[in-house]
Every structure is written in C-alpha cells, then in structure tokens.
Amino acid sequence: MSNKKIGPIIDLGDGDEPETNFSNNRSFADVVEARMSRRTVLKGSLATAITGIFGGVALTGCDSSSSSGTGTGSAPQLLGFDAVPVSELDEVVVPSGYSTQVLAEWGRSISNPTILYDLPITGEQQGDAIGSHHDGMHFFPIEGTDPYEGSSEDGLLVMNHEYVEPRYMHASAIGQSLSRSAYPTYDDEGVVRRVADEVLAEMNAHGVTVVRVQKQLNGEWAVVADARNRRITALTPMEISGPVRGTDFVKTKYDPTGTMTRGTLNNCGHGVTPWNTYVAAEENWAGYFRTGAERPREQARYGVGTGAFSRYGWERADADPESNDEAYARFDVTPTGASALEDYRNEPNCFGWMVEIDPFDPDSTPVKRTALGRFAHEGVVFHPAVEGQPVVCYSGDDSGNQYIYKFVSGQSYFQATAGGHLLDNGTLYVAKFNDDGTGEWLPLVFGQGPLVAPLFNSQADVLVNTRLAADTVGATKMDRPEWGAVDPNTGEVYFTLTNNSGRTAENTDAANPRGPNRHGQIIRWREDGNNTSALSFTWDLFVLAGDTSEDAIVGGFDLNGDALTEDNIFSSPDGLWIDADSRLWIQTDMSESVVNTNPTYAMMGNNMMLAGNPFTGEIRRFFTGTLGQEITGVITTPDQTTMFINQQHPGATITAAEFASGDIAGLGNWPLGGNNYARSATVVITKDDGGVIGS
Template structure:
C-alpha cells in the first residue's frame, strides 16, 4: 500500500513570478527510472525499567547555556559503519549502539492511570502519552529538581503529538472495532481523539544505566486541543480573534497538529501548529452567509472552501461547545462573531510558547511570528545588543519561508530569566515579519510584511486593515509581495558553527516543466528539479525526493535584508542520473528521499536529517542520516536543461553544495514499516539521543483491525515493549554501548 500523506496539500494559486521567466532556455528532456534493493539491518532494541522520582509545580529558573566540551582527541565524528537500507519492521542502528523504546502512545502519566492495554478499550487519554510523536526538546533537571544546563541523566522531554492514524474519519487503532466512519460520530470516540493531540511534558531519567520515563512525576503534563491558551502579540484582542468562547479575542482552546519544535535562547519550549485547517468544517452556503466578505478569501487561502468536510468529523459529536467549535461556518446573527465560531480558525496556525518546568502556566500563541502551517522555529545565534531572528517554513506545496526579527535586542542576562514566558513577551511579541524571495543568481532578499509596503497596502486580493490582519493572514501578505513558492518547506535549523540556516524542502508533486492548473509550478533556481521517478511501475512526477536548502545572511546579519543561498543536498537514489537528479552524487550509504526533521547537535555539530517519505519506500523504510556540512558556496553552479511540451528549451541554473563523502554523510538509523522519522533532541553531553518514530503501520487497512497478522507493522510490541500488537508511535533513546557521544 502506498504511503498516506495528509500533508500533501496546497492552497497557493497566486500567479507570483517564477525564476523560469527570466532564465535562458535550451532543449533537453530528462526522465528517471528508479530501482534499488533493500538489505537487512540488525535490530538493537531492548525493554526498559521505569524509575520513579518526584518533581515540583513551582516555577524554576531555566538552565544557563554553557559551551560544550571539545570532542576527545580519539573521537572521530561519523566513525560508525553506515546502516543499510531496510524493509524490516524494526529499528536499525549502527553496530555498537543500542536503541530503546522510552515513551509510547497510551503510556500513563500518573500513578492512578491504568496500564495501557492497547486493544482499543483504553480511556483517560488526557493522562496518557498522545499519538504521532513529532518534534521534541530536552530540558535538564538537576538532582534537586531544578533546571540544569549540565544535567545529563535527568530531564523533561517536551513532545509534540501531531495527529492520529486515520484513513477515513476514525483514528482506528485506538477504538476497539476500528471506530465510526459515518456522521454523526460518537462523542466518546471524538473525546479520545481530541485528547491524543497536543503536547506532552514528561520526566525522563537514567538509573542503573537505563533510561526510563517517570510515570508519577509532578512535572508530567498533557496539553490537548481543548486546553486554554492565551493569544499574545499584535493580534491579541483583534476582531479577527473574537469567538463565542473568547468574546474579547484574547484566548482560544488548544494547540493542534503540532509538528516541529524549537528551544528559545532563554530556555523555553516552542511548538509549531502545522496543517490544522482540515480539522474544521464549513457549510455549503457559507460564502453567501458571510456576505462574500474578505473572510471568504482568507478561508480559501488557508484551505477551507465552503462545503469543505473536516478530517475527523469532530463537529458532529453533539451540541456541546467543545464540538461546535469545529464548525467554522457563520451561524450566528452577530456582526462580530461573538455568537459562533466563524473566526475560530484564526486562533490556529502559530508558534506557541510553553514553560516546560511549570505545568500551571498557560501556553502563549505568538502572533507576531505570523499564521500559517508552521513547522519548527529556529533561533539565530544570539548576539548581545542585536535583535533575535527566528526562521520558519510554511509546510504546504508552493508556500514560503519566513523570518521574524525582534524589536528588543538580546541581553545575556535573559539567558537565565526568572520568568520564561515574560521573557518571551519581550522578544516574541514585538518585531518585524519577513518573507523570502530567492533570485536566480544565488542571492535573496527578505521582504517585510507590513502596511508600509505598498504592495500589501494596495493588494487587490485582500484588503488588509492593520498589522494584526497582516499577521493573521501572512500567506496573503506574502502573496502580495511576490515571495518565492517553495517545495513544501519543512523543518529548519541553524548551524551553531557559522549561523547558516538549513531548510528541509520535503518534495513537491506539482513541480513540472509543463505546468498546468492553478498550483503547478515550473522549476526555478531554488527548486530546480522536475522529473519522473518510478516506484515499481508507478510514475511519480514533480520533485518526489526533495532537497535541503541553506542560506547565509548578508552583511546586515540576522536583522539584515539580504542573503546568499545554495542547496546543501539534493535527495535522490544513488542510481539516479547524476546530471539531472542525483546532483549531490549520493552513494548507497547516503541516499534518501523526502527530508523532514532537521537539527544540529549542540554537542558535536552533527546535522541530523530525518525522512518522511513515500517515494522510496519500496526499497527502504524511512531513515535518519548524520552529516557534517560545510558552508554556503562550497560547491558549484549547475545548469539543468529541460524541454517543454511545445518544444521550447528551458535552462535552470542552480547552486549545488560540495558533494558529501563517506566521512561527511552516512545513514545512521532505519525505522519500522510505514513510519516517519521525526523529532531529535539530546542530552547536553551528546551521549543520549532521543528520536521519535511516528505512525508505524499506518498502511494497515481499517478493515483488518481485528487481525494483527494483517497489520503492516506491530512495532514496538514486536521489540518487547508494551501490551497488544497494535502499532504505536513512540520515543526511543539511543546510546553508545561504550558510553561515548552519539555519532562517532
């Protein structure tokens, strides 16, 4: 069964200029037939013991960032033997390493919550691990229960729970009979599913040489899509945020479809709300009900045409407000939306900040950073006396790359503030939001999204009222200024060695030499490939394998308006044509498809690359690689030649980073069947690496819920973890058997 990709969506049909309009043309045509063979890899998974330890609900000072010690002289980064590609239903890591399941869907977070039976009869999901573990961050705890930058054997994991596994409406693995796929859906099923979304904060600890999560820790916390959150920043109190729940537009319920994460320079946790619009329904006549006002343009740009059905049918659970909020139609008689949920979607789509140490503090949605399908938030290197920069991507086809620059300049004293969220107010509630435009010569510019920009103030597609309107409708503002449409911007991360910024561009099924339809795009310099890739006998067109782009800020630094860029890696199969597809000359120990999770290790400087792939899964399950990248400009200019259907030639110049060697890029891990590798964090000494395995077995047919032998995956139960055989998303911890740092 082909991989299900709920994120392969696109709503950007604006006619922004593409690089192809300014490039020379020449005749050429390229097609790719792909193949490969899978090889088995060893499984190094073991069970774990749980150890209990107390905590405190009182606020504690965050850790002070301190330099990591240099690597021991004998250590060689990437000295491990590359893991082979694999189709096994297991986790494969290099020889000399051990991967252990730590924290899985349904695991209880309190002493009174029953053990997870994993048969579809479990309840109380507000006190259990959620589903689809995604981005996460580690926050150290000392022996005294206080925050510690140097703690390596005890800490808190803040974990995103992005979604649940479904093929129709029901999240079928958590319901005894697979759940209900007709409307209305039972309220009891909906309540389980809403509780599985959001965030976990869970204490983890190493005892007697083994890591475990602490079931009854006072730090443990669940945030779901019904937990109250504050609206913060310029959109707080704006008319666009008024709902029946928050008549003053200052709060909303929950955080939804959380994907990538980030750690602020002051020690708090930030999470991105990704593809959240599909959870809402709109009536078939809602455009007219709204008087075809400008809210209709906003809703359509964010993926909600009138008549759009919701992903799970949560609006059908009954008359209670917690179900009504999922209906985004204009149903009330008020002029401001205070008697219905016509504005409810405007409360989703932000970077959300949390204090991981204080479970009683409400999360804050930082509206100054814009509203779109947020992935991770990567902070530029803090420099005393200079503003902070936050880099972000909008994860849908043909969307944009953004940067936020704070009004406040960085003070080293804020690395250890008494109040994490108050410090977030200082740096994240006031600043300028920019969108990226890439030029064909390897340069680029940051365009400010503000009313002072004439293109925004006079935009015919949407009349902006004020800066809050621009931020809530950042996609429309970016359309107005002609930003560059990208191949699904995913995670981003900043190289601690030189401050360069890396973006995963996962793939784009709508990239074509012969674009037709509102969302199809011709190749351009920053997104230069358009080719046919074969998965067995099935053709996959566009840019099926994706690439990793990197940029270097100009002379103005992170607050400046210019940058240079190149492509660090073009994902491809090793056997693909070198001149048109495998532009990075990847070997069998390095090839991969659809980069997703992306993070630098503060301890070692290794760049970890994770995949969320459906193009190469006939050959290998999703994987994680380790890289030692160079810098922007270390490669060469390359020209790709295409021929259009009309016989015209199209030349596309791009910039390819230095080709990796066996010493600078290799495969480190391959996951179980149908999974996505996502979420990367580590202890400060780099000796324990935490990784998330998301939705193993998602290719299972809902009709086979009663027959475990027909599940496409039984992980992690087949690795000795937990009851039942239904597959579960989970966090694993990876250690070296000799106690050394990960990646050497």
Template sequence: MTDRYLITGYTDGDVDTNTSLVPSLESLAAERYSRRKTLMGGLGATGMAVFGTTMLSACGGSDDVDQSPVVTPGSVAATSAGRIVTLTTTTAADVLPGTWTQTSGPSVTLTTVDRTTATFIAPAVAAATDLVFTYNAPTQRGGTATASSTVRVNPAVLGFAAVPKNLNDVVTVPAGYTVTVMTRLGDPLASGVSAYANNGTDGDFDKRIGDHGDALHFFGLSSAGARDDNSNTRGLMVQNHENLNVQYLHPNGPTNVTSGARPQAEALKEMMAHGVSVAEYVDAGGRKWSYVPTSSFNRRITPATVMQFSGPAAGNAQLRTVYSPDGTRGRGTINNCANGFTPWATNLTAEENWAGYFRRDAGDIAPATSKRTAREITSLARFGVTSTSGSYRWSFVATTDTLYTRWNATATADSALQDFRNEPNQFGWVVEIDPYDPASTPRKRTALGRFGHEGAFVRAVSGKKVGVYMGDDARNEYLYKFVSNATYASADAGATNRLAMGDKYFDAGTLYVAKFNADGTGQWLPLVFGQVPARPASGSTPAYTFVDQADILINTRLAADALGATPMDRPEWTEGNPNTGEIYLTLTNTNAASRPLNRTDAANPRHYNDPKGSTAPVPDPATPPQPTNQFGNPNGHIIRIREAGDDTASLTFRWDIYLFGADSAQADANVNISGLTADNDFSSPDGLFFSRTSNAAGGVKPVLWIQTDDGAFTDRTNNQMLAALPGSVGDGGAKTITNRDSTGATATQATIAGAAASSATLRRFLVGPSQCEITGIDSTPDGRTLFVGIQHPGEDGTPSAPSSHWPDSQGNPAVGATVRPRSAVVAITKDDGGVIAL
C-alpha cells in the same frame, strides 16, 4: 508531515493553495621513546619496566568505524573527537596504585574507573591537537614512578558503518549502539491512570502520551528538580503530537466517519490525543533511561487547554468568538508539528495543518449564500478551510458543548460573537510553553505570523536581534523570518519568568518573507502594514487589501503573495548551524501539478520522474505490475542560506542547495545531483537537528541529523535518519539541470548546488519500523544519548490486521500478529559510552 489514515480527506502539507600540516604519529612516537628516561622521572630501566610501553596506531579503520584507544604510560595514541579514550596501566610489585592527571592540551574531564584507570571523551578540535596525561605512582622504596602519554585528537569524523536500507519492523542502528524504547502512545502521565491496554478501550488521553509524536526537546533538570541546562541524567521531554492513527485508538476503528453523528467519547479521545506532552526522563546510571509516570512535571497540553494570545493581533476582531469575545483567549493547540526552543528554556510548538479540522457547510463556502464577507471567504480559501465535514467530523457530535461545536466554522448567526466563524483564525500560530511550570498558560505569539507552521528555529546572538526562522509546510508556500525589536542580552537566558522573556523578544518585531534570486542571492521582504500592497485578484478571487498590521499577521499567506515571495517545494524544518550561523531548510517534495516543467526556478530547480516499483507478489510473472510514475520533485532537497554579515537582522542573504534527495539507482545526473550512493541516498527530507554545542558532535564542525518523511521509495526502505558533516554556503558551484516531464518535453534550469556528498560527509544512521516517519530529535548535553521520535508505524494497517507491531517488535520477533503499533520515542546510546555518531 505525511498523509495519514484518511477519514474525510485529511492532508498533511500535500496541498497547494497558492496560485589545513602536523608531524606524523610515527615521528612523535620516536621522539617520545628517545626521551623515556626523562619521561620516567629518572627511574631508568626499573621505572620503564613498571609501565607498559605499547604504541597504539591511529584509530579509525575503514569507513572511520569507531575504535576507542587504550593508552598506557609512555605510549602515544591517536583518536578523533567524541571518542572514549582509556588511560590504564599495570604496575610492578613494588609500585603502589597512582593517579592520572592531565598536563597539557584542551582540558577534558577525567573519569576515574579505579586507581590505575581513567577515561575521557576526546574534545572537539579544529586541527590535530595533542593532549598529554601523566601517571604518578608511589613506590614502596619511597620514590615516585612517573610517565606521560600523548593522545593526539583529530577533528571529528563519522564513526559508524552505514546502516543498509531495509523494510524491517524495528529501529535499526549501527553495530555498537543500543535502542531503548521510552514513552509510547498511551503511556500514563499521572497517578491513577491505568497502564495502556492498546486495544482501543483506553481513555483519559489528557493524562496519557498522545499519538503521532513529532518534534521533541530535552530540557534538563537538576537532582533538586530545578532547571539545569547541563543535566545529562534527568530532564523533561517535551514532544508534539501531530495527528492520529485513528484506526488503532478505538476497538474497531472510528465509527460514523462519513455520515451520522460521531460518538462523543470517540471524538473526545481523538481530540485529546493531539497537542503536546511533557514527561520526566531519568537515567538510573550508565545511560539506562526510563520515564517517571507520576512526576509532578508531567503535563498534557491539548486542544482544550486555555491559551493566551500575545502580540499585535491579540484582541483583533478576527480572533473574537463566542468563547473569547475580546479575542485574547483561545482553547488549545492542534496538529503540532516541528518546534523551536529558546535560550531562556521555553518550548515553541508549531501549529501546522490545522485548516482541515474545520467544517464549513456548502452555503458558507459559496459567495452567493454565505453570510461572510468576500474578504473572509478569500482568507479561508487561501488557508484551505474548505471542508464540508472536517477531518474527523468532531462538530457532528450530537451536543451543544462548544468543545465540539467550535469545529464548525460556518457563519450561522448575525455576529462573530454568536458563532465560531473565526475559530480557524485562532489556529496556525507558534505557541510558547514553559515546560518547568505545569500551571503556566501557553502563549500564542501572533507577531510570528499565522500559516501552516512547521517549526520555529530561534537564533539568539548576544548584542544582536533575535531571529526566528519558519517554514510554511504546503506546496508553493514560503520561508519566513521574524526579527525582534529588542537586542538579545545573554543574561536573559537565566530568567526565571521565562514567558516574560518571550513577551520581550517575540511580541514586537518585524516579520519577513524570503525571495530567492537566480544568482544565489536573496532578499527578506518586510510584511509591514503600509509596505504590503493589496493582493491582486486572481480568477474568481477578488483582490485583498490589508487594513492593519493584525490583518497581515492573521492573513500572512496573502501578504506574502502580494510581495512576490518565492514559492517553495513544501518548506518544512528550519535549523541553524551553531558554528557558521547558516540556516538550513528542508523542502520535502512536490508533484507535477504544483511544480510543472515550466515553473521550476533556481531555488526549486528539478522536475523529473522517480518511478516507484512494487514489492507486492506478482500473480502473473509475464505481466508484472508497472512502476508508478512520480513526476515533479518527489525526493525533495535541502536549501541553506547565510545572512549578510551573519546578522539575523540582515535584509539580504546568499543561498545554495546543500543536498538533493534522490534514489541512488537513478543514473541520471540531472536527478542525483549530490552523488548519493546506497549508503546515503534519501528522499523527502523533513526533520533537521544540529548536535548540541555542549559536546564534541556539536563543536567545530557540528553533525547535522536529517530525518525523512518519504513515500517515493518506501517500497525498498522504511524512513530513515542520516548523519552529515556539512560544509557551508558556496562550497559547490553553478549547475544546469535538464528536466523532463511526462510528455518527454525537456527544459533546462540553472541552480547553485553545494558540494557533492561522500561517505565521509553523509551516512545513513537509522532506519525505522514499517510505515513510520522519523521525526523529532534531541540529545543530552553530553551527546551520549540521542532521543528520536518514531511516528505512526503501521499507518496503513487495520485494527484486525496491523501493518506494524512496533515498538513491541523491537527485540521481539515473536510478537503477536494483532499487537497494535504505537508512536514512541527511543533513546539511542553508544555501547562504549562515547558521543553518538563519532
């Protein structure tokens, strides 16, 4: 998702191949105290003396920083959704310990601490709502002392102080939160695998956590080891492994990265560090998390794992290779970026920047000397399979083993069944995995199309078609939607044959691509054979005529071009608001070459400069280094859509731009359109996650988490994660922007902007360690543990001089100077046990 340690020109999406009234708390308190005798069950003054009568003020001070009330019998208090409330009392000598019970209001779970104290988490509410609790205690005289307390719960608010931007080599979170490092690069996932030495000598990466952890999801397990979607104490963490900090994988970095034969052991290690991992996580009690290195559920899915093709393109001639003569099987998955998950508890992993891994010799690229057809050459060029070496030069291992030779996609023989010319076509898919069955074969779902898949958000509503929303992460690429033929039945969520449910909903349906109109409307254009014209010729590239539906699904970018879809500024993660059904899409950034002044549009409206300064020492103060210009849309934006009728199968939608990334130091209102401040400015939005609906943060107005993959102002802050309480499409209005390019020329662009941000609706929650990307996020169902991925800390360092020492640096400022960084997952918990962010 960002540029990585480059060996031979690896890119990560930075390419462009597309040419509300309630009574006051005070009155409530007055009423409560005027009725004390009634509340005390006729015990009179004696009864009142038994219990405390303190009235607590409404919680939430400045900045709505969390305050969790302690409530005593006969008192009233206020709090907000997601916060811990403690019900407690002290009793006189003649009163025995009693019991707290709830007598009115939305039902909550009371957790008994002792005979006088119980706690609960305030539930999600749409408006101020009263919950009444009664404490009953027997007396030594044979009577019962009784008193009730009222807790007014207000709608959710962000309950933490914003974390300042910083360049520290730790994960920084708000006061009152704790960070626990979980699985790290190289951690063992099987018996007999040694602890990770972290010096480049380790092997067996098919049994270890891979590198560059990306999207993740927590799948619950019961105490008996069965699927349990409600489990908060045990589960399977499924995480993608996108790419490599290859310099740290070997003792002195990789060898022969520009010429000569690659060492086979190095290439194998690099290959196996890609893919997907499944690791069991457990809570020992009180949210004390660890992972189980020898769990029978642990699994690594790598570029060597056998895959099954499923859907309309399975068996197509374009998928046939020496390894799979019938085009129905493949080996492995690569460059796994964002994800998706299904109601039937499978994981969707997306193959993103797969194209650069392949080698094509110069003669294979040139039409005059290539054994390929013009159609093949056009297809490969459109996907960017044009390297003469491949990112890691795996095909240069001196062996005939096809595990390595398949990365050479040059057409060397007379038939596709004799070489690996079609091997690139086996990648670029969404892969469905059953995390509960380590022996299952993952399935590549061809009906969802082939491109640089960032992720695949699944929206499933009972009685409607299943929708899958997907971004293609490269400059000037598109937003796609797949709609199932089958109508979703909620009973299918409990199916035990989970991949069969994927067959039902993902193998038959219609793939669409989005067109955004200037008036805030949009259409879904069907990518259906017979409805897609030939892609016109462009320069030296000939026209491309589609021959069948499989051809459209294998060459999805070409088909989207032909329909005139809207090119976007690197469309990355997709995520849906569980309350409104709106779909959010991050558009990470673009540059001047891909989005010049005369090629902005309403959905991608900005062209400006965000000069990047220098934090390096200044040798001569008289001549300080000049900032680096960054013209284009270097800070990115987040767009959202709402389907007509809130129906996944709709062919039209409305849209607006929810947030514009910007440096708050930018005074230009044409850039900082969302009114960001130092507490919430961000750049290059990437990962997205709405809190689960099973807890208060995902209730009436769910919290949206935004993760960044920034390079634009990383001279002043490491990458970050923000918490937001978004509105909905149409909460802002029309906006006209004046853009400016490097020559000083200006042009105006009309767009539709969402409501401006404020400290109440957007705050920075986390800042990561040096040179990392924040990517991957999920929580336990109760929202009391948040899991976050930290990818490639210290990516610009060397084996002898690492530029980060995280995660060893977390809580250890004296970490050794040569300790190598490792990508890792962290568990974040709230010290008082409440719901994260509230």
C-alpha cells in the same frame, strides 16, 4: 442512540493542505533555472556550479578551511560510524556499536508511568496519557536554567503530537474496513454522528506532552512521576498575544474579547527559545474545520474545507462537554449568529500560530505568539541569542509552493530579562531567492510597499493573512519548506524542502531536475556579514535527494556533484537538527502511500535518519525505522551521549482490508510486536562505549 455503524465518512489522507497558492510569484525552480544550466547536474560539476556562482564566496560546506570548533585548518571529520543499509524490517536498525531502547510510548500514563493503557483507549485515559503521533521534541535539563546545558541524566522530555489514527483508538473501529485516516461513525435517525468519548480521546491525543525522564542505574531511561508532567491538548485554554490579540479577527463566542482560545492542533515541528521555553508549531490545522458558507480569504487561502465533514468530524460529536461551551461543535465554523460573538466563524483564525509553553510551570497558560505569522508552521528555529542584539528565528510554511519566513524582535535580548514578550513585537520577513545566489528578506509590515489599504487594513490583517501578504510582496515559492536548523558554530541556516508533486516535466531545473520533484533537497544560507538581522543573504544547495542513478530525473547528488550511493540515498527530507559539533541530522518522511511499494521509492526502504558533514558534504545513513513510520524529532542530552528520536505512526501502511480482518501480525506492530496495534514512541540511542552519538 442507534448502534448501526456506517463506517468511515471521510478520508483526507495524511491531512496535508491542498494547493492554495495561485499567485504569479516565481517558484524556486525558476530561480535555479536562471542560475545553472541543466548540464551542471552531471557528476563532478554540481559543486563547481554552486561555488562558482558566488564569485568565490562559498558557504562553509564548500570551504574546507572553515572550522566547526572540532578541528582547525582542514575540514573536520564528524562521522565516525559505518552506514547502515536500507531496511524493510519492522525493527529499528542502528550502526554497530550502538544500542536502542523504547521510551514514552503513546498511551503511557503521565501520572503513574508504570501504566501503559490498553488500546482501545477512553477519552479520560487519553487525557492522562502520552499523546499519539509523536513529532518535534526537546530534552530540557532538569535544572531548568538553560535549554542546552545541565544534567544529561535527568530532564523534562517535551514533545508534539501531530495527529491521530482513529482506527487504533476506538472499540467501535474493530472489524471495520478503515484506512489510516478514516474514523467510525453511526447513524442517529438519519444524522451521521460521532461518539463523543471517541472525539474526546482524539482531541486529548493531540497537542503536547511534558514528562520527566531519568536515566536509571541499569543505564536505561524511564518516564517518572513528577508534578510537572502535563498534557496540553486540543481543549487546553490558551492566551492570544501579539498584534492580533483583541482584534475582531479572533473574537468568538468562547471569548468575545479575542484574548483567549482553546487548544492547539497538528503540532509538527517545534522550537526552543533562549529563555528555556518550548514553542509548538501548528501545521496542517485548516482541515480540522469545515464551513457551509462562502469562505473569507483567511479561510480559503489556508484550505478550510467546504465539504460535509471536517478532517475528523469532531463537529458531529453526539454531545458537548457542559464545562466547555461547544468545544466540539466549534469545528463547524459556518456563521449561525448575528455576529462573530455568537458563533465560531472566527475559530480558524485562532490557529496557525506558534504556541509558547513553559515546561517547568505546569500551571502556566500556553501563549499563541501572533507576531510570528499565521500559516502551516512546520516549526521554528532560533539563532543562538547574543546579549544586546535582537532575537532572530525562522519558520517554513509546509505546503506546496509556500514560503520561508524570518522574524527579528523589536527589542534586544538580555538574558536577565528575556522572555516571551520578545516574540510579541518585531518584524516578520519572507524570503526572496535571486538568480545570482543572493537573497532578500522582504518585510511584511502594514503600510510598507504594497501592504496598504484597501488590500490590508492593519498589521493584524497582514499577520492573519500572512500567505497573502507574502504573495503580495513577491516572495519565492518553495518546494514545501519543512524543518530548519542553525549551525551553532557557523551561524548558517539549513532548511529541508521535502518534495513538490505539483511540478511538471516542463518546469524542471538543475537543482530540482525532477518533474514532479519526488525527492526534495536541502537549501542553506548565510546572512550577509554574519549579521542575523541582515536584510540580505547568500544561498546554495547542500544536497539533492534521490537514488544512486546519475539520471537527473531521479538521481540524488551530494555537494561535490557525486551521485548518492547505497550508503546515503534518501527521499523526502523532513526533520532536521544540527548538534553542537555541527553534524547535520536528516530525517525522512516518504508518504505511507508510496513507501516500499512505488518503484520510485522502493529502493529507499523504510524512512530513515542520516548524518551529514556540512564541511565536506559527506552523508551516511545512521538509522532505519520500522514499517509504516516517519522518523521525526531529534535531540541529544547536553553531553551528546544519549539521543532521543521519535517514530511517528508506525504501522500506518496496514491496509483497510488488513485492519478489518484483525490479522495484522508482521504488518507493522512496533514496539509491542505480535498482533498488537503499533504505537508512536521515542527511541533512545546510546553508543556502547559511552561516546558522543555519531562520532
């Protein structure tokens, strides 16, 4: 093996999927354009426009007589803290009266949590360590019986790891001019290779971490050793369940029966089932594969690449582990055999699903639930389960001009018998937003409407090609659907639409008055009759993100039509969660390529988290993060006195030249400081008086 380094071979930025929706379906911009004139964006008129279009039927946030359970007869006052200012510091900032602590850093051993592995990290060490780029997360009380009730001092913290930053992981990267997404290679007698152990480290840094966390006598939290501590990675065996199981779509050399696959990738948001399991979303997975052949639609419509290398070039590893047949080479999905049973042409079809994990059983096999559809899942959010009624959940496809989906189980929920089987059969729907503020759920069922031969040949075909099915039935193209949240008190559903850089100035509208839409918005809806299985709904907009200007091109506006202020300006809403009192927690993800540099975003400072009151429309900034990060993942303990949030990819704004110099102090070194590489980690937030977070 030659030691001649040739530097990065490919740089796919943040790994977002390319635009692949070229259907003629209406965009959400077209819908809102038909509902409101441009003048309604002016101060004081937006709320009138939003509430008026329902003919007097307003959603909760527009109706102060509604109650969240925290007050009756008038809108509850949910926000009891002073807003923090925007920040460009390399430290976390919380309101006066709150304290923070760092927990569960990337590289901390799960078998012996007193060890924090030094970087660079080996493949074996990473297999025993908390992964990289923390994302969606949930705190499961240690009793293991209910995901939201039980101990507030002892539980399992389960979190996703979306992707990796190779330059921080490998000794061979030191001194090279590498950007945040580039990786080191070497020339092996004219063939570009990757070091196998570096590939192993990257694959082990993906996936999901399960660790036990406990509140200590001094009030701080710690990761502790426990038999249930577990890493689920890009190599972990997984079962395929639901309508796609055993079909020709997912038969590979690894498993010719089409019932098993290996690993989960690019786990972004998550979900928590009513039966106390965790569901990890597979988001921008397509770029991990490449092909040298003509792509079938189930690859082309999702953005599987045709370049020389995949996102991380894992298929170029200089060795494959003998115990995992072609575990690395499988990311080149070019057909090489006589059939799909002799190669990995179908490997991409094994990704793009929701993956169910039992955090309390370390020997359990994760299950990919194919009935929920295949796309760039940002996460999944469940309505509170009702005895004797179907299970209902929602998921967004996080890519430009994609769709929002709803799943209704075919069987009813009964607590005594509930389990993952409820996610294996049912109906998947896609949303259509109408001009009059109503919406429809369009079924994606083979044999119904246009979903028939020769375009589709089975329900498995519909699910593997979920995007094409949604195109075909006429769903509404949205501005990159991200996280969703259900208000446990009102049943209303909220979704973040983070931005849409593909929009032109000629295609602006009152709700998205930006061309392109740089800042995004939050949409919400109520199922008709408050019936979660309803096939129609009523929708409005909760907030248009943006700055303090009243200029419709860049300004942000709250529910009352007022321009956002210094206390609540924000851009690119992403993470979302609603707590037990109906506080809406909003997390932002301005790209590393623009944050604190581009004039449009500079006034926003670092990425942040805000809290909103759905009943009044009030929003206040609660938290600002460090340099280069994205705020993501949020949950509290059942008593709401401890909050956990994640900082993903801190230090990502360090340039390739700065990294090569080795002198990065002050450029993004959280949480260790000094000249250390930054590490993704969980932030623990508590109120000094022991009270409810946000109150």
